[in-house]
Amino acid sequence: KLASCDQKRTRSTTTSSATSSTHREVVFSGIQPTGVPHLGNYLGALKQWVDIQNTASPDTTLLYCIVDLHAITQPQDPDDLRRRRKDTMAMLLAIGLKPERCVIFEQSRVPAHAELMWILNTLTPTNLLARQAQWKSKLAASEERSPLDPDGSSKLKLGLFSYPVLQAADILLYKTTVVPVGEDQVQHLELAGDLAGKFNRTFGNILRVPKIQLAPAKRVMSLNNPASKMSKSGPAKSQINLDQSEKEIRQIIKVALTDSITGISYDREARPGVSNLVEILGHMTNRSDFEAIAAECEGLSMKQFKDRVADSIEEGLKGIRSEYGRIKQEGDGYLEEISRQGAEMANEMANETLEWDKKASKLHEK
């Protein structure tokens, strides 16, 4: 259910005072609506978002953002993007985020993100952006043409290059203290910290340098190419999406790339595929003693081991899947109302910081 008016008022007071206080904790994180979230997103980020929600003190502000402006740095079909944005919102609710406790919103409904990005652009050395691993990997893949990009994707766009600056703006706008993310985002977040420092040295102490919080599942690897991370944009059967049926989960795990070595053991270098599955089994059962888990499975055949992995995934995802189905049944009006309320709260908080930033950078009078 949506927050009542009273709850909303209380939440509004809490969140707006959080931006002006230097002591309150503010948690911010985001996900791109580039597809249904997968097991890597869940274990590396989303599960932490829910754990934080369930354990944070009531005066901690929690902001979870569907970063659609980031998604359009790669060619997207507009209808698909809008549908995926709704699906992502439905999934965030299905994993257990509560709109009466968290501000859940779509980035493009809060114009301050793009405005602060522009101010940060004026402070960002381009060589720092050129060094970002994600940019370099996209550069390497840039020869592949996309049917959604009539210009040809070999012409990489400025938006993709400056993606980390927008990400810095997302975070700094809310005076965020903690950012729970997967390991692939660490380099971008370090840049956000550098930019906060540059802004503060240039214009005065306004922005906060956030702490990065990694989940135990820092990097879940692709199931058919364990050298690369599981990704929404990966090939079919490389990931398990959170809405997939038990049958699909079992089928994907059955064909996951392993090796022909007899028995189960944990060695990320020598057995990357098997070790990724051992780690998934561990994360799904809240364990991180991967060697011990592998030892318990040592005598199993690969099929028996894979069955055990699939069982653990099914056990962890079945509740989410049914909740997701139920929320989708509620229809778009329900999701739209949550997005609208989230954007209202986020705009209120973001505009407060942006006004300070504009005064500090002398764009506006003090």
Ligand code: ATP
């Ligand atoms: P895309 O394939 O469209 O680039 P993505 O799957 O990499 O998307 P994002 O939406 O960019 O996912 O990331 C959302 C969150 O999930 C981030 O905190 C990111 O660090 C985390 N994450 C993404 N992939 C993984 C993974 N394989 N293992 C652990 N965490 C991950």
